[in-house]
Amino acid sequence: ARRSFAQSAAMANAIKNVTVIGSGLMGSGIAQVAAQTGHNVTMVDIDPVAVEKAQKRIGASIARVAKKKFGEGDDAAKFMNESMSHLKTSTDAVASVESADLVVEAIVENLKVKKELFSKLDGAAPAHTIFASNTSSIPIAKIAEATSRLDRFGGLHFFNPVPVMKLLEVVRIPETSDGTYEAMKGWGKAMGKVTVECKDTPGFIVNRLLVPYMFEAVRLVERGEASPRDVDTAMKLGAGHPMGPFELMDYVGLDTGKFIIDGWHADYPDEEIFKPSPMLEKLVADGKLGVKSGEGFYSYKK
Numbered sequence: 001a002r003r004s005f006a007q008s009a010a011m012a013n014a015i016k017n018v019t020v021i022g023s024g025l026m027g028s029g030i031a032q033v034a035a036q037t038g039h040n041v042t043m044v045d046i047d048p049v050a051v052e053k054a055q056k057r058i059g060a061s062i063a064r065v066a067k068k069k070f071g072e073g074d075d076a077a078k079f080m081n082e083s084m085s086h087l088k089t090s091t092d093a094v095a096s097v098e099s100a101d102l103v104v105e106a107i108v109e110n111l112k113v114k115k116e117l118f119s120k121l122d123g124a125a126p127a128h129t130i131f132a133s134n135t136s137s138i139p140i141a142k143i144a145e146a147t148s149r150l151d152r153f154g155g156l157h158f159f160n161p162v163p164v165m166k167l168l169e170v171v172r173i174p175e176t177s178d179g180t181y182e183a184m185k186g187w188g189k190a191m192g193k194v195t196v197e198c199k200d201t202p203g204f205i206v207n208r209l210l211v212p213y214m215f216e217a218v219r220l221v222e223r224g225e226a227s228p229r230d231v232d233t234a235m236k237l238g239a240g241h242p243m244g245p246f247e248l249m250d251y252v253g254l255d256t257g258k259f260i261i262d263g264w265h266a267d268y269p270d271e272e273i274f275k276p277s278p279m280l281e282k283l284v285a286d287g288k289l290g291v292k293s294g295e296g297f298y299s300y301k302k
């Protein structure tokens, strides 16, 4: 069948080769889904141990997906082998972007480190390569400054766990071209995600609403008006939320919550709902970070 010009143009621009930088919680999830959906993926980390662990984690996770999709047998094995054959690993970010159509950065949440990385990649990647950051709390525009491809720069904000969570926030800075934005959204759909569009504002959509909500829950407890347990019960049974705010904070990590609010508070000191919370500060100072440390608002010690 003949394709329309628009379809051909879209296909010519389709993203096939993806380099994911950072093989932690988010990077490994993004790399996994990209490999599962037929992209040629290179997953990079400065830490060779991290990237090796990530590859094993992905193998185990794809095996679970294959079993769920196909049960036991040949189709499951085929899905598993094909997915894994699409995934390469590397510790050399610069070399890994040479044939990339898209680079998704998911390294440590630090502006200076992200800028250093993108500045190096800008000189090494082909002209057509789109750069995107998965940052949760740093303005995309501040990261993009490190490059001379502002029209080919944007945000691709995934949610944890990436293989499970359906949403992808696609973020544009004023300079992002329409072609880049369409390509990013198209890739999101090819990844099996539902995309939403957002400008480069603090927290984008989900975290801009969720983080202040969680801090309001803490403030309510700080004022002695209700207990964490009762707040969680209330929001689950009264608002239909699958998790209460304190369960959610323990799951996300109290250090992450503090990091995000501190960043926003520094940028917008007069904004009441971005103010830090003494109760959360104390928990973090005591090493009570949530599920991952065994204790946060609740105890997870076995």
Ligand code: NAI
Pocket (backbone or CB within 6 Å): 021, 022, 023, 024, 025, 026, 027, 044, 045, 046, 047, 050, 093, 105, 106, 107, 108, 109, 110, 113, 117, 134, 135, 136, 137, 157, 158, 159, 160
């Ligand atoms: P993580 O700590 O699990 O993984 C970060 C990885 O990056 C580590 O393996 C580290 O060795 C590697 N790395 C650090 N500097 C590097 C460099 N210069 N070059 C190559 N690799 C480098 O972190 P996580 O949680 O995966 O977060 C990554 C990014 O994703 C952050 O920007 C964060 O804001 C964002 N994000 C995190 C979410 C979460 O729920 N944890 C949700 C959505 C976005």
